[in-house]
Structure formats: structure tokens, C-alpha cells
Amino acid sequence: MSWSTWLPVLVLATSLVTGVAIFLLHEHQARARTALNLAGATLKVALVAAMVGGVARGHYYETRVPLVGGVDLLLRSDALSMLFATLSALLWLVTTVYAVGYLAGGPHQRRFFGFFSLCVTATMGIALAGNPLTFLLFYELLTVSTWPLVVHVGTAEAMRAGRLYLAYTLGGGALLFLGVAWLHALVGPVEFLQGGALASRGLGPHTARLLFTVLVGGLAVKAALVPLHRWLPTAMVAPAPVSALLHAVAVVKAGAFGIIRFSYELFGIEYARALGVMGPLAVLASLTILYGSVRALTQHNLKRRLAYSTVSQVSYIILGLALAGPVSTVGALAHLVHQGLMKITLFFCAGSLGKALGVHDIDELGGVGRRMPWTVAAFTVGCLGMMGVPPVAGFVTKWYLGLGALEAGEPWVLGVLAASTALNAAYWLPLLRAAWFEEPGPGPTLGHLEGGLLLLLPALVTAALSLGVGLLAEAPWSPLSWARRVAFREFYP
């Protein structure tokens, strides 16, 4: 076996081995655990970087193992998987640092970091999956390995949220399983293919439509499309680093990424459009965007507001791909990364505010900008980005979605984007006003490194990245440039 067949396995192994080792350690071996975590995360970033470099030069990495009945277990790298893998690897490293700081001194860290590593392994597997079956396996692994993280604090509320999470995601997983099984029964072993694998398989249009509905329906649970979104706001009882990863990369993005994979490389965008399934998906995504924003407006708990905002923002990705044009797809793919960077920043900051000042509700935000200026500065970048204010990353996405909507001949989408922008402003700006311009009440005066370096640094890094990828959107290494490469080389060659 050569380097190009080993690399995908190694990328997965870095976090899996870390997970195994952590489970073997004792709870009190905190230093060893942290060292392991950081080593694993750093190594993964390095390996993914090597892989990205290779893919950019036209290399191809593939690991293929026959499983059963002519179906292979298949990991491989293409430009699309690299987009998601880079995001996951990078944010895993940052979140690990944050989690070490956040959970310091707390109970059950062995369990936490063990499942944390498994969770990232699953995410990487989803990114690299080369056929529906491999995707399904890692998708289910993700569901199960995330549950312990959601219920980590062990309160009755957390347990309830965990049950809701499992009910929804296992239900979605079952639907996806059904879809994949049916797919194999219909056409036999099939792989994700540039331009779509099913286009020429001679499926009846009704069968194909139903198959699409079942598959995307299964994925839509994790992507939190209305009306399958309920688990997400409830799951915000999880510790901040978990919410951060859940909302930015792991679960929600796995769903969105899956929808992109299945519609572009299983069905193929031309075929999907011909089937007439993209229009309804765009409408559903638009409804989700608006519904999430309206609900976010009425939330008083900071993390719940963030969660509903995720419901809304993730559907930008779905909307972009459902518009089925190259420009809107560039927007959708870039938003996969942009939303992750911005939302993880917001959750990091919300967690720090809760940890350092005990701020959980938006009513308590008054004057926090004077106590934790750097944290709130990072938070501000995230908020403005979500609203789509340039030069933060969210603007770039919105611009491309708008242009893409017009290119696809769907001008009504501009109305959705405009309404969403206004709603976003309505639920972010009051927070910023309170944080910066109100006088702080009685309480601790923090300042300097605020909640601790380990909590502050990750937030600053992701905030800087959110700003950087928007400000330098046309740089050759930016998510936008990579998204363009995916869209124009793989989807619309």
C-alpha cells in the first residue's frame, strides 16, 4: 500500500487512536490526556493539510476495501471532501483547546474527550466517504458518539435533551438506512460520482423522486430543516464546546454536507433538477431560514438564540444548492465553512460569558463588553457576520446566494435573504448594544485575559478567521476560492 491509499486512513486514525488512548487513561491523568488530544489534533491538521496540498495539485487519495456483496468501504479525497475535512480538522484543534480550558477541574473528562475524538473520527469519515454505504456507517457512528457529549452534565434536562436528540437523529438515521438499502436494491453498488451516479441508471421518475425524498429526509434531520429541527435548540444544554462543535461542524454540517453529496454526486444536479425535487427543497430551506430567524427573535436564553440562528443559517447552504446554479452553489459551499467559523466563535464566546460571568440570558448581557472586551469583540465579529455585514465572511455568502438566485431565475430568493438579514439584525444588534453601550451592573471586573487564555484564544482565532476569510475572500487559499474550485470543476465542469 502506498501513501495515497494510507493517507485517508491515517487522517481518521489520528483521532480514533487518540480516542482509544484516552479511554485507556484514568480520569485523573489530565496532563497526559491533554497532550494526547493536542498531539492528535495537530497531527490531523498536518495530515489534512498535506492532503489538501495534494488534491490541489491534482492528486487523488483513495482507500478501498471490499465489504460485503460487492459493496466497498470507500474513503477518498476530492475537492468537496477536503472543504469539509479541513474545516473539521481545524475546528477540532481549536475546540479541543477550548474544551480543555472549559472543563478544567470538572468530572468525567475521560469520557468526554474519548467520545469527542470518536465524534471527530465520524465527521472525518463522513467527509471522506466515497459511497453511500460508507457515508451511512460514519453518519450513524456520529449520532451515537455525540449523544454522550450532549448529556455530559447529566442533569434531568440534559438527559431529556439527549433522548430527544436520539429520537430525532436515530429516526433520521433509520430513514437514511432505508434509503441506502433501497438504493442498493434498485441499482446495486453505487459510488458518488462527478455529475451524478444515478442519472443514467434508468430509474422511473416517481421512484427516483421518492428515493430522493427518503434520503434527503434522513439527512434533513441532522441539517435541522423545519419541521425536523426540534432537537437542535434543546440540545444546547450540552457544554459550550460541544454546542460549538455540534453547530459548526459535526452534526448539523454532516447533514448539510450529506445533502450536497447526495444531490450533486449521487443524483447529479441536472437529474435532480429534471426530477423537480430542487424547487421544493429551496422552498423548504427558505421557510427554515425565516422560521429559524423568527424563533431566534423570541429566545431569551443566549444559547437557545444561537441555536435557532443555526437552524436558519444552515439552511442558507441548502438553499444555495437547491437553487442549482453554479454561483449559488459556490455560495452554499463557502457558507459550509463560513457559518462554521462564525457560529463556533459565537458559541465559544457564549460559553466564556457563562463561565466567567454567569451570563446565560440575553437580559444579563448589559455592559459585558467592558468586562470581557476581547471576548465580546470576537462575539461582535460573529454577530455581524451572521447578519451579513461586510467584510465578515457571512457577507460573501449572502452576496453569492443573491447573485446565484438571480442567475437561476428565482428573484423571490432575494426577498427571503432580505427578510432574513433584517431579522438577523433584529436579534443580534440588541445584544451588541447591551454588551457595548450599557453600563455594567455590579459584578466581577475581569479584563486582561478575561475568562482564561484557553477560553479566549480559540474565540479570537476563529473570529480572526471569520474576518479573514471574508476580507481576503479572493485569496487563492480562501474557502470561497476552494468552493469555486469544487463548483466549477466537479459540479459544473
Place this chain on the structure above:
Amino acid sequence: MRGAELLLVATPVLPLVGAVLVLTRRTRQVGLALAPWAALPALGLVAVARPGWEMELPWVLLGLRLGVDELGWSWLLFTALLWLAAGVYASGYLARSGERHRFFALFLLAMAGNLGLVLAREAVGLYAFYALMSFSTYGLVLYQGGAEAARAARVYMVLVVVSEVLVVVGLVAAVSLAGGSGLEVLATGLGREPGVALACLLAGFGVKVGVLGLHVWLPLAHSLAPTPASAVLSGTMLKAGLLGWLRVFPLGGVRLAGWGALLVALGLMAAFIGVALGLAQRRPKAVLAYSSVSQMGFLTVGVGLALGAAPGAAQALPAVALYALHHGLVKGGLFLGVGVAQAASGRWQRRWVGLGFAVLGLSLAGAPLTSGALAKVALKGAAGEGLSLLLSVAAAGTTLLVVRLLWQVVAAPPEPITPGGVRLWAPWAALIVLSFSLAWGLAPRGVVARALSWSYAWAALWPVLLGALGAWAAWAVGQRTGARLPEVPVGDVGLLAVRAAAQARAALRAHGTQARWAPPAWWSAAKDLLRERLLAPGPPDVEVYASNWRALEWALLLLACLLLSLLAGG
């Protein structure tokens, strides 16, 4: 070209750097020392730039292009001058404020946005700088604190968001129609299919211009922001909306008569109603703000003429540029003067201040030999007979406003707490001199000749005389009968909207507590069933879970290892 590129980049970047320096505690003193002078690169650019200078920063945003064209040059001139004057002024005005770093941080951010948007040569950069300017100004409006400022800031922010949304939608549509985002092509698409896109841009930038109905933020923000911020708000930021129009509208290309007529009508209405509302104000800064609504109406008329391609429209664009320069400097000077007047205590000091105000006021009204007369000649050159007459009548109204302002400023007792000093009156005096001289130097020769002709001297004089006569008559009537002008609260119809919004919110809240939407019975039943079967809560027994953890850990690990060993072994 190296030096040129450096200046082009430094113009927006130096204020940004200044803002960062001011915000960081260790470098704060350096930042505060730099802040008043942050507009100097822009002035340097004005001094050396040749129209057509342009550069591209291909990595920045979606390919940022900065440059100076003819319109941008004159815009940059007064914008930079005013920011410089306001910066120096603010360093004196806020010298005793312990929170002045907060002011200067936002001031510098807004400056960066304002200067940058003049240089932007493509739609995305234009919008980015526009947004930077608009959002930072929120903090300037809120700076003085108190319930009134909070309300003004809220109204401001709501309209900023409205403006941003409309502008970005309009720009996306324009770029899509034109097939490119460069300003040189942007208008072509709109010329072909104006429709919704043009309406969005008209209203979006119109918020900033203060088009009637969207103007409500303007008097509130101007009267409550610190005086140097009011000066740049009125002098340059309103003009940013105007520049937005000029950059995106298809001027001089296709004939959009309907849209042009609409703008002319809106402009005329603003010109008259602004005067009427301004007369009903008690505070000098509110009077000045409504005067700005009125004056922006004059400019809107100019844009409407250019857009409608009326006869003589070719002159409309330079006329608008000249008028913007004149009004920017004069109105900035008037606002700064309000603070100077508050600080002036001695008899002679107050006389000088009165003189300065008189000069600026006459210029605003368009009395002969002032820059106002010049700007009005240029504008009337583009308008027809009837329209010119209406504009002259509006100018008489402006005179009334000026008299009212002078009266308020002279009558008001000085406020001894206001700090004075050279940093206040020097920029003010400089603006008076520049406002008087610059326009004459820059106007086309034909316009200057016409403005100096006898026939025009009378045309410029009679509105001022009429206004003065009206003011005297009003004063006389007031003396005899004791009647006073009615008072309209600052923000006029906007306040009604604020009140309506508050009522609606209260009503919603009351409704929300009374009746929630109840799901149908079958839904609840199904939900209960699901909950019992699927989510049976069971005792939240942590022990039970704890004993099961190991099993889950190992099962998952085994699964993952299996997958991976399969992959590795294959």
C-alpha cells in the same frame, strides 16, 4: 504610481489603524494623538491625484478596486476637509471626557468608511465601506447617553438596517443585470431594466440622503450626537447616500423620465417641508438638521434632473457635485459653530461668532457672492424656468430658517462648562474661509461668470430679501400678539412610528400571555403517545447511566476500530 497606490490604500486604512490603536489600552495615547489627523492622507491624495488613478487589490473582498475619478476627487476634497476639521474640533470638544476613546474609535471607523466609499470603484467595496460608516455612526449617536439619545440611536439603527438591506439587494440585482460589479458598467443594466432594483437603490441610499419619509432618523441623530459628529453626519455622511445614487444610477445614458420626475418631486417636497419642520424647532442643531433635509432636497432635484435627462441635464451632474461641496462645508461649519457659540463668553467673542454664523447663513441661503449663490446658479442652469422659481422660493424658506437659527444662537446664553480653545475655533474659521473660497475656485468658468452677472445678483438676492422680510414680519406679529411658532418634536412622523411600534409590541406581549395557539387534539394525543413510547423519561438515575457508559464506550470503539482495520487491511 507607487506613491499613488500608497495614498489610495492609506486613505481608508490609516483611520482603521487609528481606531485599533485607540481601542487597545497600551497604545491609546498614540491613537488619540493621531485621531484628529487621520484624514490627512486623503487630503494628500486630493492634492496629488489625477482623475483616472486606479488600483486593484485582487485578494481583498471580491476584488476591491480603489481609485479617484473626477466626481470622486471633488467629493474626497470636501469629505476629507470636513473630517479633518471635525477631528481637530472633537479633540478639543471632548478633551475633558474620560470616555473619549470610545468616541474616537467609532469616529475613526466611520471616517474610514466614508473616505473609502468615495474611492471604491466597484459595488462590493462601495457597499462594504458604506456599511462600515453606517454601523459605526450608531455609537456616535448614542455617545452622550440618556433616554433621548437611546431613542435616537434606535431609530437610526432601524433605518440603517432598512438602508443596508435595500442597498445590498439593489446592488446584487444591478450587478446581476450588468454582468459585472465595476462602477463603469454597473449602471448599464439598471438603464435597461430599472424596476425593483432601481427602486431598492433609490430608497436604500435615500435613507442616508434623508428622502422625505425616510428622513426621520436624521434630525434625531443630528441633534443628539456630539457636535463634531453632527457636523460630519450632515456634511459628509448624508452626501454618501447621494454619491451612492450618482454611482449606481444610469445618468446621462438612457432616459428614465418617470424616475427622474419622481426624484424631482421628492426633492421639492423635502426642500419645502424641511423648512417648515425646521421652523418649528427649538434647538439650533435640530433647526440645522431640518435645514439639511431641505438642502438635500435641492440635491435630490439635481439628481432627478440628471436621471430624467431633462433639457440641460448635462449640467446637472457637475451642479450636484458643486452643490454637495458647498453644502458639505457650509453645513459642517454651521454645526461646528453651534459648539463654538456655546463656548464663546466675552462680548467680542460673541460678536465674532455672530459674524461667522451670518456669513455661513447667507451662504446657505444663497445670497449673492457666496458659494451658495454659485451652487444655486449651477443647479438652476440645469433646471427649467418653473423649477428655478420653485427653488428660489425654497431658498427664501432657507433664509427664514437661517434667521431663526441666528436668533437662537445669539439669544442662547453661553454654557460655561463647554470647553473652548483654539482647537474649536480654528477648524471652524478654516471651514468658513474654505466654504467661501473653494467653490469659486472649482466651479466651471461659465458658471462663475453667470453667478457674477448683475441679472443673477438680483435673482439670488430676492429670495434672501423675501425671507428676511418674512422673518421680520413674523417677529413683528409675534411681538404684537405674543403668538409663537408651533413646536414639532424632533423626528416628527418618526416618533409616531416609534410610538406605534411600542404599542404593537405591548399588544403582542399581552396577546401572547393571554392566548397561545393550541395544537389540535389529535396532534397532542399523537405527541403524548410518542413521548410515552419513545422518550419514556424513566428515572433520571445517574448511576444506571454510569454503569452503562463502559459498554457504550467499548461498543463504539470496537465498531470504529473494525471499520478502520478493514480499511487498513484492504
